[in-house]
Amino acid sequence: MDKSALIRVHTGNGKGKTTAALGLALQALGQGKRVKMIQFLKGSTYAGELWAAARLWPEFEIKQYGYGCPQSALIRQGDVKCSGCGDCFRRNREQTPNLASLALAEAERAELGGEYELIILDEVSHALRHGLIGVEQVLRLIMEKPPQVSLVLTGRMMPPEIIAAADEATEFCEVEHPLRRGMPSRRGIEY
Numbered sequence: 001m002d003k004s005a006l007i008r009v010h011t012g013n014g015k016g017k018t019t020a021a022l023g024l025a026l027q028a029l030g031q032g033k034r035v036k037m038i039q040f041l042k043g044s045t046y047a048g049e050l051w052a053a054a055r056l057w058p059e060f061e062i063k064q065y066g067y068g069c070p071q072s073a074l075i076r077q078g079d080v081k082c083s084g085c086g087d088c089f090r091r092n093r094e095q096t097p098n099l100a101s102l103a104l105a106e107a108e109r110a111e112l113g114g115e116y117e118l119i120i121l122d123e124v125s126h127a128l129r130h131g132l133i134g135v136e137q138v139l140r141l142i143m144e145k146p147p148q149v150s151l152v153l154t155g156r157m158m159p160p161e162i163i164a165a166a167d168e169a170t171e172f173c174e175v176e177h178p179l180r181r182g183m184p185s186r187r188g189i190e191y
Helices: 017-030 048-056 072-077 087-093 098-113 124-129 135-143 160-165
Strands: 007-011 035-040 060-065 118-122 150-154 168-171
Touching (some): 007 017, 017 035, 017 048, 017 150, 035 124, 048 060, 060 098, 098 118, 098 124, 098 135, 124 150, 135 150, 135 160
Parallel strands (some): 007 150, 007 168, 035 060, 035 118, 118 150
16 A cells, blocks of 8 residues: 555635645656646636646646636736636525536545546535535545555635644645735736
């Protein structure tokens, strides 16, 4: 049994949970491991990690299960900036459970398929909080994890049952952030 294959949780109200998970992905890739990130309730086509994953494919794959920004093509081209309107987030919270269920099914396939040593369930706590998938389903995924597969689960307000099932849990706490001072999101930093 690979004792280095752990279950990690990145939670809390601070920024950086997905970024930290991407750092783990980069370390795994550097050691010759394959990585899959499954993004719950995210559908943005202008986030920097998507471009990076395309360059690192097939060793690193990101699949998104959510609605994106209607201006994503313009943002990606650099013609407009994200206004922070939040429409994409609101639309994902109101979605039918279908997309989150598809994401969970993809996570199960990836976990049991034997192709990946690291699987990241990005923003899974949002799908849980909005009742799009159940805590029992995610716990089952954790319990059925093959010994050579590491899991990282990210998102604010991670349920305590998920944290208890983890080998490592880190809470991200915002101390200061430029967005609070009115600085807009920066390409290459926030997205």
